[in-house]
Amino acid sequence: MTNEEIKDLVLEIIEDIDDEADFDSLDPDQPLRDQLDLDSMDFLDIVMELRKRHQLQIPEEDYPNLATLNSCVMYLEPLLKDA
């Protein structure tokens, strides 16, 4: 997957979690939590969805890597390079 595709994947998953999420003014370097009002349960949903769609196993200690859109891409890029 390209970085753009990974970005779209993450946003698509977030949209599934919250269909009212507003991505227009999203700063990719700021925490998703604050901008989109995501809680820890929402992050768990992202992890589960990534496992379901791409068989990714993300250990709990890696969750902080999912904090911002760009950090998601950085973290997922090597894991999804063949996807």
Added chain:
Amino acid sequence: MPVFLKDLQESYDVIIIGSGLGGLTTANRLAYCGHKVLLLEHHHRLGGLATWFKRRGHIFDISLHGFPYGMVKTCKKYWNKEIMQSIVQLPNIVFNNPQFNLKTTFNKEDFTHLLQTRFGVEASTIKKFFDTVTSMNFYDDQSMTTRELFEEFFPCRSDIHRLLMEPITYANGSTLDDPAITYGIVFSNFMNKGVYTFSGGTDKLIGMMEKELEKNGVTICTKAKVNKILIEKGKVCGVSVDGTTIKATAVVSNSGITNTIFNLTESHHYSDEFLTKAKAVRVNNSSCQVYMGIKKGETIEDVGDLLFTSTADEFDSEELLDLHTKSKTFSIYYPKTRPGHDRYTIVASMNSRYSDWAELTKEQYLAEKESLIDRSIKDLEKYIPGVTEKIDWVEAATPKTFNTYTLHTRGTSFGTKFEGLDVSRSIHKQVGGLFHVGSVGIIMSGWLGAINYGVIVSNDVDSYLRA
């Protein structure tokens, strides 16, 4: 439709033991993730403590007294939109005790206002208190107790301590001596937007959940009590129900954590260290309830939705547990509870100790039950004068009743104290493929806690099944 035991398949990806809200949610999530799920429940209906019963045209709800607004998002994400849309606010929460009488929407704005105007607290102190409790996390330091938290912000104000604590003690059995974080997390959940209920009643909710489970392909088998979880070479391989073995790669127990470790499995599967921790887990208190049905055609005035009442001078967790406690809540179910079902019911709830009831002789037990009913009706008269004449059905439940229906250790109503959470979270590290879900650790109890915990555990199970 539930399937008969004899019609079950030989093996499943995962078996869920128990259909409390935690078990139901785990079953639903795992089926949604594509696993083959079997749900086994010992009772003839699903729901566990989220249950109801019918008498003479009345429908009595057991644990539908109120939950936080967070249920809206949780039901939308982990169940469906229809379930979410039935969640409505209970706007009138009443307190009546020797220290104060008031009515509130039980949210941050109203509490801020009350604390300022009725209790004379500085706005800055109130703000600091709310900032402190809303920022609490379960992984924070647990050494501070709720008593210390209250003393820090509202020293020597037993009236304020009562206002802040009494509802939470009823909601999850916690006391002033439990970790402040457990208080902070649960209290701020409620303060977010107030108290909510499920329009249509518990029967409607569980019916909708059952439909969703079937849609997602969960096999449901009721009247199936699991006697043993089968373990081979450190990993689960199935369960045994009345002599029938059903195989599975993973087993999730929604039976209490103490039941799961000490009754459903054998001790030699666990390390000594784990067993020591498990033995130290304290289960929470149980409950007593009195269910009162109002004659068809009779009406009662709106006196509030949820009444926290007491004639005890001050709040005291021990007093709330006493066999003859002077404190109880009344949930008043007006026809709005079940639109179309034009009836009024009232449920009085009290916290209670299993040992107080288990030690009674049969005659004493029946006499105490009668006296519990009499006290409840007498207390209710204070709020609804003349109600005695309007009641055409009354009966009571005790800790023994809760134990019979849920099999929970000492009839616990709210799982375990805080230390139970760590034991529940780490059981799968002891026995591969064995997970626990359900009320534990105070914060994971209640309808919202049990459902959210179901989602958290589903993630662990899914990860195990896909590894």
